[in-house]
Amino acid sequence: MTGYRCRGSVAVAFAINLASVFVVVAQEERGSVGSIVSADTARAEAMLAEIRGHTNGLALWWTGHNGWLIKSDGVLIGTDLVLADPGRRKNPPPVSAEQIAPMLNVSLITHGHGDHFNGPTTRILLRKSKCVFVLPTSCLDEAKQFGIPAERIVVAHPRESFEIQGIKVDALRAIHGNKRGAVYFDANLEDCGYVLHLGNKTVMQPGDSVLLEDHLFVKHVNVLLFSPTEHNWLIEDSVTAIQSLEPDVILPQHRDTYPTNEQNRFWTKGFPFEVKERLPKELQKRFRVVEMGERVFVAYQ
Numbered sequence: 001m002t003g004y005r006c007r008g009s010v011a012v013a014f015a016i017n018l019a020s021v022f023v024v025v026a027q028e029e030r031g032s033v034g035s036i037v038s039a040d041t042a043r044a045e046a047m048l049a050e051i052r053g054h055t056n057g058l059a060l061w062w063t064g065h066n067g068w069l070i071k072s073d074g075v076l077i078g079t080d081l082v083l084a085d086p087g088r089r090k091n092p093p094p095v096s097a098e099q100i101a102p103m104l105n106v107s108l109i110t111h112g113h114g115d116h117f118n119g120p121t122t123r124i125l126l127r128k129s130k131c132v133f134v135l136p137t138s139c140l141d142e143a144k145q146f147g148i149p150a151e152r153i154v155v156a157h158p159r160e161s162f163e164i165q166g167i168k169v170d171a172l173r174a175i176h177g178n179k180r181g182a183v184y185f186d187a188n189l190e191d192c193g194y195v196l197h198l199g200n201k202t203v204m205q206p207g208d209s210v211l212l213e214d215h216l217f218v219k220h221v222n223v224l225l226f227s228p229t230e231h232n233w234l235i236e237d238s239v240t241a242i243q244s245l246e247p248d249v250i251l252p253q254h255r256d257t258y259p260t261n262e263q264n265r266f267w268t269k270g271f272p273f274e275v276k277e278r279l280p281k282e283l284q285k286r287f288r289v290v291e292m293g294e295r296v297f298v299a300y301q
Protein backbone atom coordinates (compact mmCIF):
# COMPACT_ATOMS: atom_id res chain seq x y z
CA MET A 1 0.00 0.00 0.00
CA THR A 2 1.31 3.42 -0.81
CA GLY A 3 1.42 6.17 1.76
CA TYR A 4 -1.25 8.22 -0.02
CA ARG A 5 -4.25 5.98 0.29
CA CYS A 6 -6.66 7.03 3.02
CA ARG A 7 -8.12 4.80 5.71
CA GLY A 8 -11.47 4.83 7.58
CA SER A 9 -15.07 5.48 6.47
CA VAL A 10 -14.70 9.22 5.88
CA ALA A 11 -11.50 8.51 4.05
CA VAL A 12 -13.20 5.87 1.91
CA ALA A 13 -15.87 8.37 0.84
CA PHE A 14 -13.11 10.85 0.09
CA ALA A 15 -11.24 8.22 -1.91
CA ILE A 16 -14.36 7.33 -3.92
CA ASN A 17 -14.88 10.98 -4.65
CA LEU A 18 -11.27 11.35 -5.72
CA ALA A 19 -11.48 8.19 -7.79
CA SER A 20 -13.93 9.94 -10.13
CA VAL A 21 -11.46 12.81 -10.43
CA PHE A 22 -8.69 10.41 -11.32
CA VAL A 23 -10.69 8.95 -14.15
CA VAL A 24 -10.62 12.47 -15.59
CA VAL A 25 -6.82 12.51 -15.30
CA ALA A 26 -6.60 9.14 -16.97
CA GLN A 27 -8.85 10.22 -19.84
CA GLU A 28 -7.36 13.66 -20.29
CA GLU A 29 -3.72 12.82 -19.98
CA ARG A 30 -3.61 9.56 -21.86
CA GLY A 31 -3.10 9.48 -25.60
CA SER A 32 -5.70 8.91 -28.28
CA VAL A 33 -5.66 8.22 -31.99
CA GLY A 34 -6.48 10.48 -34.92
CA SER A 35 -4.85 12.57 -37.62
CA ILE A 36 -1.37 13.96 -37.17
CA VAL A 37 -0.99 17.72 -36.75
CA SER A 38 1.70 19.04 -39.07
CA ALA A 39 4.06 21.89 -38.34
CA ASP A 40 4.32 25.10 -40.38
CA THR A 41 6.98 24.32 -42.99
CA ALA A 42 8.93 27.59 -43.20
CA ARG A 43 9.00 28.07 -39.45
CA ALA A 44 10.03 24.46 -38.96
CA GLU A 45 12.84 24.73 -41.54
CA ALA A 46 14.22 27.83 -39.80
CA MET A 47 14.15 26.11 -36.44
CA LEU A 48 15.75 22.94 -37.80
CA ALA A 49 18.54 25.03 -39.36
CA GLU A 50 19.06 26.77 -36.04
CA ILE A 51 19.30 23.45 -34.19
CA ARG A 52 21.64 22.02 -36.81
CA GLY A 53 23.82 25.13 -36.65
CA HIS A 54 24.10 25.09 -32.88
CA THR A 55 27.49 23.61 -32.06
CA ASN A 56 28.70 25.51 -29.02
CA GLY A 57 27.16 25.91 -25.57
CA LEU A 58 23.69 25.01 -24.46
CA ALA A 59 20.45 25.84 -26.24
CA LEU A 60 16.83 24.96 -25.59
CA TRP A 61 13.75 25.22 -27.78
CA TRP A 62 10.25 24.81 -26.35
CA THR A 63 7.98 22.63 -28.48
CA GLY A 64 4.89 22.98 -26.25
CA HIS A 65 3.82 21.46 -22.92
CA ASN A 66 6.86 19.75 -21.28
CA GLY A 67 8.48 19.17 -24.65
CA TRP A 68 11.94 20.73 -24.94
CA LEU A 69 14.69 20.15 -27.43
CA ILE A 70 17.96 20.65 -25.60
CA LYS A 71 21.24 20.73 -27.49
CA SER A 72 24.58 20.65 -25.77
CA ASP A 73 27.46 20.84 -28.21
CA GLY A 74 26.62 17.99 -30.61
CA VAL A 75 24.01 16.06 -28.62
CA LEU A 76 20.27 16.69 -29.02
CA ILE A 77 17.97 15.60 -26.21
CA GLY A 78 14.18 15.78 -26.10
CA THR A 79 12.07 15.80 -22.92
CA ASP A 80 8.46 14.56 -23.04
CA LEU A 81 8.12 15.40 -26.72
CA VAL A 82 4.55 15.62 -28.02
CA LEU A 83 5.12 16.41 -31.66
CA ALA A 84 2.34 14.32 -33.13
CA ASP A 85 -0.54 14.54 -30.63
CA PRO A 86 -3.45 13.87 -32.94
CA GLY A 87 -5.98 16.64 -32.92
CA ARG A 88 -5.47 17.42 -29.24
CA ARG A 89 -3.04 20.34 -29.24
CA LYS A 90 -4.57 23.75 -29.84
CA ASN A 91 -1.73 24.66 -32.20
CA PRO A 92 0.79 22.53 -34.08
CA PRO A 93 4.27 21.97 -32.68
CA PRO A 94 7.04 24.12 -34.20
CA VAL A 95 8.66 21.02 -35.69
CA SER A 96 7.17 17.63 -36.44
CA ALA A 97 8.40 14.31 -35.09
CA GLU A 98 9.47 13.31 -38.62
CA GLN A 99 11.53 16.47 -39.01
CA ILE A 100 13.41 16.21 -35.72
CA ALA A 101 13.84 12.43 -35.81
CA PRO A 102 17.14 12.25 -37.76
CA MET A 103 18.83 14.72 -35.36
CA LEU A 104 17.53 13.40 -32.05
CA ASN A 105 19.94 11.40 -29.87
CA VAL A 106 17.97 10.92 -26.65
CA SER A 107 14.26 10.99 -25.85
CA LEU A 108 13.72 11.48 -22.11
CA ILE A 109 10.36 10.47 -20.68
CA THR A 110 9.17 11.40 -17.18
CA HIS A 111 5.97 9.34 -16.83
CA GLY A 112 3.36 7.40 -18.76
CA HIS A 113 0.59 9.94 -19.42
CA GLY A 114 -0.09 10.60 -23.10
CA ASP A 115 0.78 14.29 -22.90
CA HIS A 116 4.30 13.26 -21.79
CA PHE A 117 4.99 9.78 -23.17
CA ASN A 118 3.17 10.28 -26.41
CA GLY A 119 2.40 7.21 -28.49
CA PRO A 120 2.13 8.79 -31.97
CA THR A 121 5.36 10.79 -31.44
CA THR A 122 7.20 7.76 -30.09
CA ARG A 123 6.13 5.53 -32.96
CA ILE A 124 7.51 8.04 -35.46
CA LEU A 125 10.77 8.43 -33.53
CA LEU A 126 11.10 4.67 -33.42
CA ARG A 127 10.97 4.42 -37.18
CA LYS A 128 12.78 7.59 -38.25
CA SER A 129 15.29 8.21 -35.47
CA LYS A 130 18.07 6.21 -33.88
CA CYS A 131 17.43 7.87 -30.50
CA VAL A 132 17.63 6.07 -27.20
CA PHE A 133 14.58 6.28 -24.93
CA VAL A 134 15.25 7.02 -21.27
CA LEU A 135 12.23 6.19 -19.16
CA PRO A 136 11.19 5.06 -15.67
CA THR A 137 9.96 1.53 -14.95
CA SER A 138 6.44 2.98 -14.65
CA CYS A 139 6.58 3.49 -18.45
CA LEU A 140 7.68 -0.01 -19.47
CA ASP A 141 4.13 -1.19 -20.30
CA GLU A 142 3.60 1.79 -22.63
CA ALA A 143 7.07 1.28 -24.12
CA LYS A 144 6.13 -2.31 -24.95
CA GLN A 145 2.81 -1.20 -26.38
CA PHE A 146 4.55 1.38 -28.61
CA GLY A 147 7.00 -1.32 -29.75
CA ILE A 148 10.28 0.09 -28.38
CA PRO A 149 12.88 -2.69 -28.44
CA ALA A 150 14.83 -3.34 -25.22
CA GLU A 151 18.13 -2.28 -26.81
CA ARG A 152 16.78 1.25 -27.30
CA ILE A 153 15.64 1.66 -23.69
CA VAL A 154 17.61 2.96 -20.73
CA VAL A 155 15.63 2.59 -17.50
CA ALA A 156 15.89 5.44 -14.99
CA HIS A 157 15.24 5.04 -11.28
CA PRO A 158 14.43 7.98 -8.98
CA ARG A 159 17.38 9.22 -6.93
CA GLU A 160 19.88 7.33 -9.08
CA SER A 161 22.37 8.76 -11.57
CA PHE A 162 23.55 7.37 -14.88
CA GLU A 163 25.31 8.42 -18.04
CA ILE A 164 23.85 8.57 -21.52
CA GLN A 165 25.77 9.67 -24.63
CA GLY A 166 28.50 11.08 -22.38
CA ILE A 167 25.97 13.14 -20.38
CA LYS A 168 25.48 12.66 -16.66
CA VAL A 169 21.83 12.47 -15.64
CA ASP A 170 20.45 12.49 -12.10
CA ALA A 171 16.96 11.01 -11.98
CA LEU A 172 14.70 12.85 -9.56
CA ARG A 173 11.76 11.48 -7.65
CA ALA A 174 8.42 12.70 -9.05
CA ILE A 175 5.03 12.25 -7.37
CA HIS A 176 2.14 13.13 -9.65
CA GLY A 177 -0.43 15.64 -8.39
CA ASN A 178 -4.06 16.21 -9.26
CA LYS A 179 -6.84 18.74 -8.75
CA ARG A 180 -6.43 21.05 -5.76
CA GLY A 181 -2.77 20.13 -5.60
CA ALA A 182 -3.57 16.79 -3.95
CA VAL A 183 -1.28 13.84 -4.64
CA TYR A 184 -2.75 11.70 -7.41
CA PHE A 185 -4.48 8.51 -6.19
CA ASP A 186 -2.52 6.50 -8.77
CA ALA A 187 0.76 8.35 -8.28
CA ASN A 188 3.64 6.04 -9.08
CA LEU A 189 6.81 6.22 -7.04
CA GLU A 190 8.82 5.07 -10.05
CA ASP A 191 8.03 8.21 -12.09
CA CYS A 192 11.00 10.48 -12.67
CA GLY A 193 12.22 13.99 -13.17
CA TYR A 194 15.74 14.66 -14.46
CA VAL A 195 18.72 16.88 -13.88
CA LEU A 196 20.97 16.95 -16.93
CA HIS A 197 24.63 17.90 -16.56
CA LEU A 198 25.56 19.62 -19.80
CA GLY A 199 29.00 21.19 -20.06
CA ASN A 200 29.34 23.11 -16.81
CA LYS A 201 25.59 23.76 -16.61
CA THR A 202 22.57 21.86 -15.34
CA VAL A 203 19.02 21.70 -16.66
CA MET A 204 16.29 20.51 -14.28
CA GLN A 205 13.12 18.93 -15.69
CA PRO A 206 10.98 17.86 -12.70
CA GLY A 207 8.32 16.16 -14.85
CA ASP A 208 4.87 16.12 -13.27
CA SER A 209 5.18 16.27 -9.51
CA VAL A 210 3.96 18.09 -6.47
CA LEU A 211 6.75 19.98 -4.74
CA LEU A 212 9.16 17.62 -2.97
CA GLU A 213 12.20 18.20 -0.83
CA ASP A 214 14.01 16.27 -3.56
CA HIS A 215 13.49 19.34 -5.75
CA LEU A 216 14.67 21.81 -3.14
CA PHE A 217 17.80 19.76 -2.40
CA VAL A 218 19.10 19.95 -5.99
CA LYS A 219 22.34 21.92 -6.09
CA HIS A 220 23.32 24.48 -8.72
CA VAL A 221 20.37 24.51 -11.10
CA ASN A 222 21.27 26.74 -14.02
CA VAL A 223 18.14 26.21 -16.11
CA LEU A 224 14.86 25.35 -14.39
CA LEU A 225 11.90 24.04 -16.37
CA PHE A 226 8.85 24.15 -14.11
CA SER A 227 5.09 23.68 -14.32
CA PRO A 228 2.87 26.30 -12.67
CA THR A 229 -0.34 24.23 -12.97
CA GLU A 230 -2.82 23.21 -10.27
CA HIS A 231 -1.57 19.62 -10.33
CA ASN A 232 2.11 20.59 -10.14
CA TRP A 233 3.72 23.50 -8.31
CA LEU A 234 1.03 26.07 -9.12
CA ILE A 235 2.00 29.56 -7.88
CA GLU A 236 3.03 29.26 -4.24
CA ASP A 237 5.21 26.17 -4.63
CA SER A 238 6.75 27.53 -7.85
CA VAL A 239 7.82 30.65 -5.94
CA THR A 240 9.20 28.49 -3.12
CA ALA A 241 11.20 26.32 -5.52
CA ILE A 242 12.53 29.22 -7.59
CA GLN A 243 13.57 31.21 -4.51
CA SER A 244 15.28 28.15 -3.10
CA LEU A 245 17.07 27.05 -6.28
CA GLU A 246 17.87 30.54 -7.64
CA PRO A 247 18.33 29.33 -11.23
CA ASP A 248 20.00 31.52 -13.88
CA VAL A 249 17.23 30.83 -16.38
CA ILE A 250 13.63 30.14 -15.35
CA LEU A 251 11.32 28.67 -17.97
CA PRO A 252 7.63 27.87 -17.33
CA GLN A 253 6.15 24.88 -19.16
CA HIS A 254 2.96 22.72 -19.07
CA ARG A 255 0.94 25.69 -20.44
CA ASP A 256 -0.62 27.14 -23.59
CA THR A 257 -0.55 23.85 -25.49
CA TYR A 258 -3.89 22.09 -25.03
CA PRO A 259 -7.33 23.76 -25.22
CA THR A 260 -8.49 24.59 -21.70
CA ASN A 261 -11.94 23.89 -20.28
CA GLU A 262 -13.39 23.59 -16.78
CA GLN A 263 -12.70 19.83 -16.63
CA ASN A 264 -9.07 19.92 -17.69
CA ARG A 265 -7.85 23.30 -16.48
CA PHE A 266 -6.00 21.69 -13.55
CA TRP A 267 -3.47 20.33 -16.05
CA THR A 268 -3.84 22.55 -19.14
CA LYS A 269 -3.75 25.99 -17.51
CA GLY A 270 -0.43 27.37 -16.31
CA PHE A 271 0.06 30.56 -14.33
CA PRO A 272 3.54 31.76 -15.36
CA PHE A 273 2.93 35.49 -15.01
CA GLU A 274 1.34 35.10 -11.57
CA VAL A 275 4.53 33.32 -10.48
CA LYS A 276 6.76 35.95 -12.04
CA GLU A 277 5.08 38.86 -10.29
CA ARG A 278 5.61 37.19 -6.92
CA LEU A 279 9.37 36.90 -7.42
CA PRO A 280 11.98 39.44 -6.37
CA LYS A 281 13.25 41.69 -9.18
CA GLU A 282 16.55 39.84 -9.53
CA LEU A 283 14.77 36.54 -10.23
CA GLN A 284 12.18 38.22 -12.50
CA LYS A 285 15.07 39.18 -14.80
CA ARG A 286 15.93 35.50 -15.23
CA PHE A 287 12.33 34.51 -16.03
CA ARG A 288 11.32 33.89 -19.64
CA VAL A 289 7.88 32.93 -20.90
CA VAL A 290 9.05 31.69 -24.29
CA GLU A 291 7.10 31.19 -27.48
CA MET A 292 7.16 27.76 -29.07
CA GLY A 293 10.22 27.38 -31.28
CA GLU A 294 12.06 30.30 -29.66
CA ARG A 295 15.67 29.58 -28.78
CA VAL A 296 17.08 30.00 -25.26
CA PHE A 297 20.86 30.16 -25.36
CA VAL A 298 23.12 29.55 -22.36
CA ALA A 299 26.86 30.06 -22.84
CA TYR A 300 29.35 27.69 -21.23
CA GLN A 301 31.91 29.69 -19.26
Ligand SMILES: [Zn+2]
Nearest residue numbers: 115116208267
Ligand atom coordinates in the same frame (compact mmCIF):
# COMPACT_ATOMS: atom_id res chain seq x y z
ZN1 LIG B 1 1.33 16.56 -17.36
